[in-house]
Amino acid sequence: MDFTISDEARETADGVLGFIRRYVEPIEKEHAELLGDERAQYDNRGLLMPDVLKLKTQVRMAAAEAGFYTMFGHEALGGGGLGELSLVHIQEELNRVCGPSRVLIHENVIPSVFTNGLSPILLQLEQSVRDKYVAGIASGEKTLCFGLSESGAGSDVQRIRTRAVRDGDEWVINGSKQWISNAPYADYCILFAVTDPELNSQRRGGITAFFVDTSSEGFDCSSVIPILGHVGSRIGIVNVDNLRVPHDHIIGEVDEGLKLALLGISKGRLSMSAMCVGLARWALGMAVDYAQQRETFGSKIGEHQAIQIKLAEMAMDIYASKSALVRTAWLVEQKQRAIKETSMTKAMCTEMLSRVTDTAMQVHGAMGLTNELRLEEAWRHARTLRIPDGTSEIQRRTIAGRLLSGDSEL
């Protein structure tokens, strides 16, 4: 096994951080009032204001021009083709240095590599359709969303009820999707619908993925779901009402849509896990700094053993998760399926981040609770990550399923 981080990955991470310093931070400074206050960023329905969306597009397009936004995309889509070890290093560095949830940075400098940007799912589009849409996505001008979950179907995706019926050269789709990231702002949606109820009820397929232009008649995403204390949201409810989609906009094969969800899932989960390791290191860095400054009972709090143990345990937790992450990234880069390893890594890293951010807040005392330090923002973000992309329970279900079917190598 060779986990060496290549010079290319190191230089690219430095390039990304340099781009953020030179290009994004001056914009953040110029628009500090807007970007520093959620109440200014969202309208009264919880939707992002046009000025914020414009700035996000500006950063995305500059990141795409610099080659960062597309660097993990497949070469056949015009991406840079960087592998998983590079992905986890760069994503960790970005989050370690930048901290949590900066409106212009997260999702704009590097997209979520599976559900937005040059997703590997786009490789399954018919060539003529790909030619029509991919350039706009690669340039950062257009964005995507991934419309699978519904109010009655999350972990158990076979239970979706959105229905597509063929009508000549088109499909007519009706139904509703919930919890769809970026849906209110996306130009295109990868929309999943039942095309064969019989197969679907037998859990043998029967679900098809469609590439949908969100400006089409019958597609609506005007309501969002704010979560965890935010005043607005990126997560939307999509309603489709007699939406007509051309047959050639089917992604992959009819009735085989759920297989697409497996195409880039390991890359997506690795990317999320690397974000967790980076944010945890950011939080630990804050805790170590504070422990060296804050004094109680005549000494720095870092001299109290109770605080030292917290710092040590945070480091142990991060080190274990990072080790698992890098090993799994290596396995995936070697073209191994690494199903249980990816699930273990996603569960370990997201759960580790919840513990580490919580402890970092404790080390800071009341200061840890302030909005100013943004530790509470990282902690809230950590709490969300144990649900999407497979909950912690579903990851354990996958791991146990693999063990029980003979995949016991560790």
Ligand SMILES: Cc1cc2nc3c(=O)[nH]c(=O)nc-3n(C[C@H](O)[C@H](O)[C@H](O)COP(=O)(O)OP(=O)(O)OC[C@H]3O[C@@H](n4cnc5c(N)ncnc54)[C@H](O)[C@@H]3O)c2cc1C
């Ligand atoms: C921030 C965020 C962003 C999201 N973005 C998207 C998106 O872009 N596109 C999209 O399609 N979806 C998205 N989702 C939806 C997400 O995929 C689902 O919320 C997730 O799969 C869980 O489904 P659920 O919420 O319906 O919970 P349920 O499936 O109803 O589960 C409820 C509880 O039961 C547990 N559970 C369920 N089944 C089992 C089992 N077999 N064994 C043990 N425990 C079980 C779960 O772990 C959970 O604790 C997003 C969700 C969030 C929170």
